[in-house]
Amino acid sequence: MIRHVLLIKFKEYSEVSEIVKLKSLFESMPEKVEGVVSVEWGVNDSPEGKNKGYTHSVLMTFTDENGRQNYLPHPEHEALKDVFRPLIEDIIVFDYQA
Structure with a gap:
């Protein structure tokens, strides 16, 4: 399996309704794209204050390299x-083999 981690910093003016729409789009990927096993959406709640402005995360799991290449x-x-591009100020993408 491959984990696909996104750390997201949204633009200040991003509408909450657009972020909710984005969340729904991400969460629908396992039903729409072969090879996407699961999607988790999270909002930072760490008390450490080390998130550097990144407020949301997405953790996607692909079956394997073929799943990632299909997605x-x-x-x-x-x-x-x-939908995503106009909302983000910055993003970190990190993939690894699970």
């Missing part, structure tokens, strides 16, 4: 990015 160019991923 990256997939039309559903492209549609998600159309």
Whole structure:
């Protein structure tokens, strides 16, 4: 399995309704894209104050490399990015083998 971790810093003016829409799009990926096993959406609640402005995370799990390669160019991923890009100030993407 491959874990795909996103740490997200939204622009200050991002509408809550757009962030909620984005969350729904991410959470629908396992039903829409073969090879996406699961998606977790989280909001930072660490008391340490070391998040450097990153407020949200997404943890996606792919079945394997084929699953990841199916997702990256997939039309559903492209549609998600159309909603996502205008909202983000910065993002960290980190993948690893589980």
